[in-house]
Amino acid sequence: MPKKHKSFRETLRFYLIDCKTPLGKFIDGFIMLLNLLIVGVFVLETYPLPETFRDVLWEIELVVVAFFILEYIARIYAAKNRIKHVLDIYSIIDLVAIIPTIITLLAFEVNLGFLLLLRVFRVFRVLRFLRFVQDQNFFFGRIRIHLLRVSRLLLTIFLIFFVGSGLFFQVENVHNPGINNFGDAFYFTVVTLTTVGFGDITPVSGGGKAVTVLMILSGIILIPWQASRVIKEWLHIGKRRIVCPKCGLSYHDKDASHCKACGHIIYQEYDGD
Numbered sequence: 001m002p003k004k005h006k007s008f009r010e011t012l013r014f015y016l017i018d019c020k021t022p023l024g025k026f027i028d029g030f031i032m033l034l035n036l037l038i039v040g041v042f043v044l045e046t047y048p049l050p051e052t053f054r055d056v057l058w059e060i061e062l063v064v065v066a067f068f069i070l071e072y073i074a075r076i077y078a079a080k081n082r083i084k085h086v087l088d089i090y091s092i093i094d095l096v097a098i099i100p101t102i103i104t105l106l107a108f109e110v111n112l113g114f115l116l117l118l119r120v121f122r123v124f125r126v127l128r129f130l131r132f133v134q135d136q137n138f139f140f141g142r143i144r145i146h147l148l149r150v151s152r153l154l155l156t157i158f159l160i161f162f163v164g165s166g167l168f169f170q171v172e173n174v175h176n177p178g179i180n181n182f183g184d185a186f187y188f189t190v191v192t193l194t195t196v197g198f199g200d201i202t203p204v205s206g207g208g209k210a211v212t213v214l215m216i217l218s219g220i221i222l223i224p225w226q227a228s229r230v231i232k233e234w235l236h237i238g239k240r241r242i243v244c245p246k247c248g249l250s251y252h253d254k255d256a257s258h259c260k261a262c263g264h265i266i267y268q269e270y271d272g273d
Contacts, residue, residue, distance in 0.1 A: 035125075
């Protein structure tokens with residue numbers, strides 16, 4: 001719980017990062033629900049839908065983005081260093097999630113190229129989920145570091161597949177008869193990144209080929225990197241992260257009094273049996 005006699009700004013800052021109090025859990029859960037809604041709207045809009053239903057999706061997007069704007073302003077207001085916060089990667093992602101809808105509302109005439117750019121920006125709204133795995137504090141409480149690594153790995157795979165599919169759809173659906181909705185693009189992404197390569201769908205535009213190359217490179221670089229961190233944590237299960245001041249070895253047995261690499265004395269608290 002926040003300490004008594006805190007200012008409104010300090011209290012707001014606490015609850016925006018808190019995940020243990022009922023209000024903190026509600027805020028995190030509500031933000032995650034909004035993220036799921038905006039991602040769902042993006043996916044549904046790629047399918048042939050009645051105009052009335054598209055109007056409903058647009059209204060949902062307006063409501064969700066209105067909350068995103070409030071959250072963005074609140075985080076800037078509550079931040080200790082506002083300039084640093086604005087330049088933070090998570091703050092930039094939040095801004096990217098807001099800009100397309102604001103421009104669409106303000107622009108009376110938007111050319112096709114600029115409209116495509118706005119749609120591309122909407123794909124990156126899914127990156128807002130990264131905030132939930134930046135540390136061990138999830139909205140439902142504290143988890144172990146190796147479970148956090150697994151969560152990051154799964155989220156990395158999901159983001160590569162989702163962003164790749166979204167970008168591929170935006171640049172290919174006009175030119176490629178095999179890409180009619182997000183599902184078609186997702187199918188292509190899965191087949192491509194898993195190296196199955198049926199060949200029933202292939203990129204035909206320069207943009208589609210570029211997105212395909214970026215997807216493959218992202219999968220080659222990011223997935224093994226996250227997987228290696230997961231494996232590293234599993235190898236250290238049963239040990240404590242105590243850094244030796246002499247050689248820098250970071251993991252030791254729970255009852256170790258000396259570094260097993262250099263023999264230097266290390267200090268750690270443990271219960272003797």
